[in-house]
Amino acid sequence: MTTWVSSWCSSLLPHPKDVWVGGLIGFTCSSCVGVCLSTKIIEVPKNAFALLHADAAFNCTVSLPWRIIIWLMDTIPILTIVPDGPIITDSRFHQRNYTTKRTFTSELIISPVTMRENMTVRCSLQTEEYQQAFLFVQVDGPLFFVKEISSVVENRATDIVCKAEGWNPVPTIRWKKNRTVVDSKMYTTTIEQSSDNLYNTISTLNLTLSANAEIMCLADIEALPQPKTAALFITVKSPSEDQTWLIIAIVVPIAAAILLIILIIVIIICIKRRKHHETSYRNELKRMSTKKPFKITTDGVENLGMSTGSVNDLQRSPSLTSPYWINTWSGEKNNDTVEAPTIPAVDYGIQKETPNQPMDFSSSPRKTRHVTAV
Incomplete structure:
Protein backbone atom coordinates (compact mmCIF):
# COMPACT_ATOMS: atom_id res chain seq x y z
CA MET A 1 0.00 0.00 0.00
CA VAL A 139 29.84 45.33 6.20
CA ASP A 140 33.42 45.56 7.43
CA GLY A 141 35.64 48.56 6.78
CA PRO A 142 39.25 49.59 7.45
CA LEU A 143 40.75 49.59 10.93
CA PHE A 144 43.69 51.92 11.67
CA PHE A 145 45.38 54.15 14.25
CA VAL A 146 44.56 57.82 13.91
CA LYS A 147 48.17 58.69 14.83
CA GLU A 148 51.12 56.34 14.55
CA ILE A 149 53.08 56.40 17.82
CA SER A 150 56.54 54.84 17.88
CA SER A 151 57.82 55.99 21.30
CA VAL A 152 56.56 57.42 24.56
CA VAL A 153 58.15 58.80 27.71
CA GLU A 154 58.49 56.41 30.60
CA ASN A 155 55.60 56.51 33.12
CA ARG A 156 53.84 59.26 31.22
CA ALA A 157 50.17 58.81 30.24
CA THR A 158 49.58 58.63 26.48
CA ASP A 159 46.37 58.42 24.43
CA ILE A 160 46.31 55.91 21.57
CA VAL A 161 43.35 56.32 19.18
CA CYS A 162 42.03 53.49 16.97
CA LYS A 163 39.29 53.98 14.34
CA ALA A 164 36.99 51.48 12.59
CA GLU A 165 35.54 53.33 9.58
CA GLY A 166 32.47 52.36 7.53
CA TRP A 167 31.14 49.32 9.39
CA ASN A 168 27.65 47.85 9.74
CA PRO A 169 26.68 46.89 12.35
CA VAL A 170 28.77 48.73 14.95
CA PRO A 171 31.88 46.63 15.60
CA THR A 172 33.08 45.58 19.01
CA ILE A 173 36.44 47.23 19.80
CA ARG A 174 38.94 45.56 22.14
CA TRP A 175 42.57 46.27 23.07
CA LYS A 176 45.52 44.02 23.85
CA LYS A 177 48.86 44.81 25.45
CA ASN A 178 51.56 42.22 24.77
CA ARG A 179 48.81 39.74 23.76
CA THR A 180 46.93 40.33 27.02
CA VAL A 181 43.41 41.78 26.97
CA VAL A 182 43.27 45.32 28.36
CA ASP A 183 40.63 46.18 30.93
CA SER A 184 37.68 47.98 29.33
CA LYS A 185 37.94 50.71 31.99
CA MET A 186 41.16 51.91 30.37
CA TYR A 187 39.56 52.96 27.08
CA THR A 188 36.47 54.79 25.83
CA THR A 189 34.52 54.26 22.60
CA THR A 190 32.39 56.69 20.60
CA ILE A 191 30.12 55.89 17.62
CA GLU A 192 29.22 58.07 14.63
CA GLN A 193 26.68 57.19 11.93
CA SER A 194 27.39 58.29 8.36
CA SER A 195 24.91 59.19 5.64
CA ASP A 196 25.16 55.77 3.89
CA ASN A 197 23.90 53.93 6.98
CA LEU A 198 27.41 52.88 8.02
CA TYR A 199 29.11 53.51 11.34
CA ASN A 200 32.45 54.94 12.42
CA THR A 201 33.72 53.74 15.78
CA ILE A 202 36.55 55.56 17.59
CA SER A 203 38.22 53.98 20.61
CA THR A 204 40.78 55.84 22.77
CA LEU A 205 43.13 53.92 25.04
CA ASN A 206 44.83 55.83 27.88
CA LEU A 207 48.06 53.99 28.57
CA THR A 208 51.07 54.49 30.85
CA LEU A 209 54.09 52.38 29.90
CA SER A 210 57.25 51.61 31.83
CA ALA A 211 58.71 49.22 29.23
CA ASN A 212 58.47 48.54 25.51
CA ALA A 213 55.14 47.01 24.49
CA GLU A 214 53.10 45.77 21.54
CA ILE A 215 49.65 47.37 21.42
CA MET A 216 46.85 45.82 19.36
CA CYS A 217 43.41 47.18 18.45
CA LEU A 218 40.78 44.58 17.48
CA ALA A 219 37.41 45.10 15.75
CA ASP A 220 34.92 42.28 15.44
CA ILE A 221 31.49 41.53 13.96
CA GLU A 222 29.70 38.18 13.60
CA ALA A 223 30.37 37.86 9.86
CA LEU A 224 34.14 37.97 10.32
CA PRO A 225 35.81 34.60 10.90
CA GLN A 226 38.50 36.43 12.90
CA PRO A 227 38.64 40.00 14.27
CA LYS A 228 40.43 42.63 12.25
CA THR A 229 43.58 43.92 13.98
CA ALA A 230 45.91 46.91 13.90
CA ALA A 231 49.20 46.79 15.82
CA LEU A 232 51.82 49.21 17.15
CA PHE A 233 55.19 48.51 18.73
CA ILE A 234 55.99 51.33 21.17
CA THR A 235 59.42 51.92 22.69
CA VAL A 236 59.78 53.63 26.05
CA LYS A 237 62.46 56.28 26.60
CA SER A 238 63.60 57.94 29.80
CA PRO A 239 62.68 61.56 30.64
CA SER A 240 66.35 62.59 30.28
CA GLU A 241 66.36 61.38 26.68
CA ASP A 242 63.22 63.34 26.06
CA GLN A 243 64.83 66.49 27.52
CA THR A 244 67.95 65.92 25.43
CA TRP A 245 65.90 65.82 22.26
CA LEU A 246 64.05 68.92 23.43
CA ILE A 247 67.32 70.77 23.97
CA ILE A 248 68.61 69.65 20.59
CA ALA A 249 65.38 70.73 18.96
CA ILE A 250 65.80 74.20 20.48
CA VAL A 251 69.56 74.68 20.10
CA VAL A 252 69.96 73.46 16.54
CA PRO A 253 67.63 76.07 14.95
CA ILE A 254 69.25 78.86 16.99
CA ALA A 255 72.77 77.78 15.98
CA ALA A 256 71.72 77.53 12.36
CA ALA A 257 70.27 81.06 12.51
CA ILE A 258 73.49 82.44 14.04
CA LEU A 259 75.65 80.76 11.40
CA LEU A 260 73.41 82.15 8.69
CA ILE A 261 73.77 85.68 10.09
CA ILE A 262 77.57 85.34 10.29
CA LEU A 263 77.69 84.06 6.72
CA ILE A 264 75.62 87.01 5.51
CA ILE A 265 77.95 89.47 7.32
CA VAL A 266 81.05 87.84 5.81
CA ILE A 267 79.54 88.01 2.34
CA ILE A 268 78.69 91.72 2.78
CA ILE A 269 82.27 92.51 3.98
CA CYS A 270 83.79 90.63 1.05
CA ILE A 271 81.59 92.51 -1.41
CA LYS A 272 82.55 95.87 0.09
CA ARG A 273 86.26 95.05 0.00
CA ARG A 274 86.01 93.91 -3.58
CA LYS A 275 84.25 97.13 -4.59
CA HIS A 276 86.90 99.20 -2.74
CA HIS A 277 89.73 97.32 -4.46
CA GLU A 278 88.14 97.77 -7.89
CA THR A 279 87.66 101.50 -7.23
CA SER A 280 91.33 101.95 -6.16
CA TYR A 281 92.54 100.02 -9.19
CA ARG A 282 90.46 102.14 -11.56
CA ASN A 283 91.70 105.39 -9.94
CA GLU A 284 95.31 104.20 -10.29
CA LEU A 285 94.76 103.38 -13.97
CA LYS A 286 93.20 106.78 -14.50
CA ARG A 287 96.09 108.56 -12.77
CA MET A 288 98.71 106.65 -14.72
CA SER A 289 96.93 107.33 -18.02
CA THR A 290 97.18 111.09 -17.40
CA LYS A 291 100.98 110.97 -16.65
CA LYS A 292 102.81 109.55 -19.67
CA PRO A 293 106.29 111.30 -20.04
CA PHE A 294 108.52 111.57 -23.09
CA LYS A 295 112.27 112.12 -23.40
CA ILE A 296 114.64 113.48 -26.04
CA THR A 297 117.77 111.52 -26.82
CA THR A 298 120.61 112.06 -29.23
CA ASP A 299 119.00 109.50 -31.50
CA GLY A 300 115.81 111.46 -31.81
CA VAL A 301 112.64 112.22 -29.94
CA GLU A 302 110.96 109.33 -28.18
CA ASN A 303 107.38 110.26 -27.47
CA LEU A 304 106.03 108.47 -24.41
CA GLY A 305 102.82 110.46 -24.41
CA MET A 306 102.02 114.04 -23.50
CA SER A 307 100.98 115.08 -20.05
CA THR A 308 98.06 117.34 -19.48
CA GLY A 309 99.34 118.21 -16.05
CA SER A 310 101.94 120.82 -14.98
CA VAL A 311 105.46 121.34 -16.24
CA ASN A 312 106.86 119.35 -13.37
CA ASP A 313 105.22 116.24 -14.84
CA LEU A 314 107.83 116.18 -17.64
CA GLN A 315 110.94 114.09 -17.07
CA ARG A 316 114.44 115.40 -17.71
CA SER A 317 116.26 113.60 -20.51
CA PRO A 318 119.42 111.90 -19.26
CA SER A 319 121.23 112.87 -22.52
CA LEU A 320 120.96 116.59 -21.86
CA THR A 321 123.74 118.13 -19.83
CA SER A 322 121.97 121.38 -19.39
CA PRO A 323 119.34 121.46 -16.69
CA TYR A 324 116.65 122.73 -18.89
CA TRP A 325 113.00 121.64 -19.31
CA ILE A 326 110.93 121.63 -22.42
CA ASN A 327 108.03 124.04 -22.42
CA THR A 328 105.11 122.43 -24.18
CA TRP A 329 102.72 125.35 -23.76
CA SER A 330 104.77 128.13 -25.50
CA GLY A 331 107.11 128.40 -28.43
CA GLU A 332 109.27 131.01 -26.68
CA LYS A 333 112.80 130.21 -25.66
CA ASN A 334 113.56 130.80 -22.04
CA ASN A 335 115.26 129.12 -19.22
CA ASP A 336 112.69 126.34 -19.33
CA THR A 337 113.17 125.76 -23.07
CA VAL A 338 115.88 123.69 -24.74
CA GLU A 339 116.78 123.79 -28.38
CA ALA A 340 116.52 120.64 -30.38
CA PRO A 341 119.62 119.50 -32.29
CA THR A 342 119.93 120.10 -36.01
CA ILE A 343 118.59 117.14 -37.92
CA PRO A 344 119.58 116.79 -41.60
CA ALA A 345 116.77 116.50 -44.06
CA VAL A 346 116.51 113.06 -45.50
CA ASP A 347 114.00 111.44 -47.71
CA TYR A 348 111.64 110.41 -44.91
CA GLY A 349 108.95 112.77 -45.88
CA ILE A 350 110.01 115.12 -43.04
CA GLN A 351 110.79 118.81 -43.63
CA LYS A 352 114.21 120.12 -42.66
CA GLU A 353 114.26 121.99 -39.45
CA THR A 354 115.76 125.50 -39.28
CA PRO A 355 118.98 125.61 -37.22
CA ASN A 356 118.67 126.85 -33.71
CA GLN A 357 114.92 126.72 -34.05
CA PRO A 358 113.28 125.50 -30.91
CA MET A 359 110.91 122.55 -31.08
CA ASP A 360 107.41 123.31 -30.19
CA PHE A 361 105.42 120.33 -28.91
CA SER A 362 101.75 120.59 -28.88
CA SER A 363 100.03 119.84 -25.64
CA SER A 364 97.70 117.45 -27.39
CA PRO A 365 98.97 113.85 -27.42
CA ARG A 366 96.88 112.94 -30.44
CA LYS A 367 99.50 114.31 -33.01
CA THR A 368 103.02 113.01 -32.47
CA ARG A 369 106.16 113.22 -34.62
CA HIS A 370 108.99 110.75 -34.29
CA VAL A 371 112.41 112.08 -35.48
CA THR A 372 115.44 109.88 -35.82
CA ALA A 373 118.96 111.32 -36.24
CA VAL A 374 121.12 109.65 -38.88
Missing part, protein backbone atom coordinates in the same frame (compact mmCIF):
# COMPACT_ATOMS: atom_id res chain seq x y z
CA THR A 2 2.78 2.40 0.93
CA THR A 3 4.65 1.59 -2.23
CA TRP A 4 1.58 2.29 -4.37
CA VAL A 5 0.92 5.62 -2.67
CA SER A 6 4.53 6.70 -3.09
CA SER A 7 4.47 5.80 -6.78
CA TRP A 8 1.22 7.71 -7.28
CA CYS A 9 2.60 10.77 -5.47
CA SER A 10 5.79 10.64 -7.52
CA SER A 11 3.71 10.68 -10.69
CA LEU A 12 2.25 14.00 -9.61
CA LEU A 13 5.70 15.64 -9.31
CA PRO A 14 6.94 17.63 -12.34
CA HIS A 15 9.93 16.90 -14.47
CA PRO A 16 12.99 19.00 -13.39
CA LYS A 17 12.99 20.86 -16.70
CA ASP A 18 9.47 22.17 -16.14
CA VAL A 19 10.45 24.74 -13.55
CA TRP A 20 7.38 26.92 -13.35
CA VAL A 21 5.06 23.93 -13.72
CA GLY A 22 6.82 22.17 -10.87
CA GLY A 23 6.46 25.16 -8.61
CA LEU A 24 2.79 25.54 -9.43
CA ILE A 25 1.98 21.88 -8.89
CA GLY A 26 4.05 21.83 -5.71
CA PHE A 27 2.01 24.65 -4.17
CA THR A 28 -1.39 23.38 -5.28
CA CYS A 29 -0.80 19.78 -4.23
CA SER A 30 0.76 20.40 -0.82
CA SER A 31 -2.00 18.52 0.97
CA CYS A 32 -1.57 15.48 -1.30
CA VAL A 33 2.22 15.43 -0.79
CA GLY A 34 1.71 15.75 2.94
CA VAL A 35 -0.45 12.62 2.87
CA CYS A 36 1.97 10.73 0.64
CA LEU A 37 5.13 11.52 2.59
CA SER A 38 6.02 11.16 6.21
CA THR A 39 9.18 13.25 5.79
CA LYS A 40 10.30 15.28 8.77
CA ILE A 41 12.82 18.10 9.17
CA ILE A 42 15.53 16.69 11.40
CA GLU A 43 18.02 19.59 11.41
CA VAL A 44 16.71 23.12 10.99
CA PRO A 45 18.57 25.98 9.28
CA LYS A 46 20.61 28.26 11.54
CA ASN A 47 21.01 32.01 11.45
CA ALA A 48 23.77 33.09 9.10
CA PHE A 49 26.01 36.18 9.11
CA ALA A 50 27.59 37.06 5.79
CA LEU A 51 29.79 39.89 4.65
CA LEU A 52 28.52 42.07 1.83
CA HIS A 53 29.33 40.53 -1.60
CA ALA A 54 30.34 37.23 0.04
CA ASP A 55 28.45 33.91 0.12
CA ALA A 56 25.84 32.77 2.63
CA ALA A 57 24.83 29.16 3.28
CA PHE A 58 21.91 27.40 5.04
CA ASN A 59 21.46 23.67 5.74
CA CYS A 60 18.20 21.79 6.03
CA THR A 61 18.28 18.05 6.86
CA VAL A 62 15.21 15.86 6.27
CA SER A 63 14.41 12.19 6.82
CA LEU A 64 13.99 9.62 4.10
CA PRO A 65 12.05 9.18 1.93
CA TRP A 66 11.58 12.73 0.68
CA ARG A 67 10.12 14.02 -2.55
CA ILE A 68 10.40 17.83 -2.57
CA ILE A 69 12.16 20.62 -0.65
CA ILE A 70 11.48 24.27 -1.35
CA TRP A 71 13.63 27.17 -0.17
CA LEU A 72 11.95 30.53 0.29
CA MET A 73 13.18 34.01 1.21
CA ASP A 74 10.38 35.50 3.25
CA THR A 75 7.47 34.08 1.23
CA ILE A 76 9.08 33.99 -2.21
CA PRO A 77 10.33 30.58 -3.53
CA ILE A 78 13.91 30.83 -4.73
CA LEU A 79 14.97 27.18 -5.15
CA THR A 80 13.16 23.82 -5.51
CA ILE A 81 14.88 20.47 -5.00
CA VAL A 82 13.49 17.11 -6.17
CA PRO A 83 15.19 13.69 -6.21
CA ASP A 84 16.28 14.24 -9.80
CA GLY A 85 18.10 17.46 -8.86
CA PRO A 86 17.55 21.16 -8.13
CA ILE A 87 15.23 23.32 -10.17
CA ILE A 88 17.21 26.58 -10.51
CA THR A 89 15.37 29.73 -11.46
CA ASP A 90 18.10 32.23 -10.46
CA SER A 91 21.83 31.63 -10.87
CA ARG A 92 22.55 33.37 -7.57
CA PHE A 93 20.77 30.55 -5.72
CA HIS A 94 22.12 26.99 -5.94
CA GLN A 95 22.58 24.03 -3.63
CA ARG A 96 24.82 21.19 -2.56
CA ASN A 97 23.41 17.98 -1.08
CA TYR A 98 24.68 15.36 1.36
CA THR A 99 22.97 11.96 1.68
CA THR A 100 23.24 9.29 4.35
CA LYS A 101 21.33 6.05 4.89
CA ARG A 102 18.62 7.82 6.81
CA THR A 103 18.85 11.55 5.99
CA PHE A 104 19.19 13.99 3.15
CA THR A 105 20.78 17.44 3.64
CA SER A 106 20.19 20.31 1.24
CA GLU A 107 22.63 23.25 1.53
CA LEU A 108 21.30 26.50 0.06
CA ILE A 109 24.06 28.82 -1.19
CA ILE A 110 23.39 32.49 -1.93
CA SER A 111 26.22 34.03 -3.95
CA PRO A 112 26.81 36.89 -3.54
CA VAL A 113 24.61 38.50 -0.89
CA THR A 114 23.40 42.09 -0.97
CA MET A 115 22.02 44.40 1.68
CA ARG A 116 18.50 43.74 0.37
CA GLU A 117 18.72 40.15 1.55
CA ASN A 118 18.56 40.85 5.25
CA MET A 119 15.51 38.66 5.60
CA THR A 120 14.06 35.29 6.64
CA VAL A 121 15.14 32.09 4.89
CA ARG A 122 12.70 29.17 5.08
CA CYS A 123 13.04 25.43 4.40
CA SER A 124 9.67 23.93 3.48
CA LEU A 125 8.45 20.38 2.66
CA GLN A 126 5.21 21.65 1.15
CA THR A 127 3.39 20.67 4.33
CA GLU A 128 2.52 22.63 7.37
CA GLU A 129 5.94 21.84 8.69
CA TYR A 130 8.71 24.31 7.84
CA GLN A 131 11.72 25.80 9.60
CA GLN A 132 13.27 29.19 9.12
CA ALA A 133 16.38 31.17 9.98
CA PHE A 134 17.61 34.72 9.48
CA LEU A 135 20.25 36.08 7.12
CA PHE A 136 22.26 39.07 8.39
CA VAL A 137 24.34 40.88 5.78
CA GLN A 138 27.17 42.89 7.38
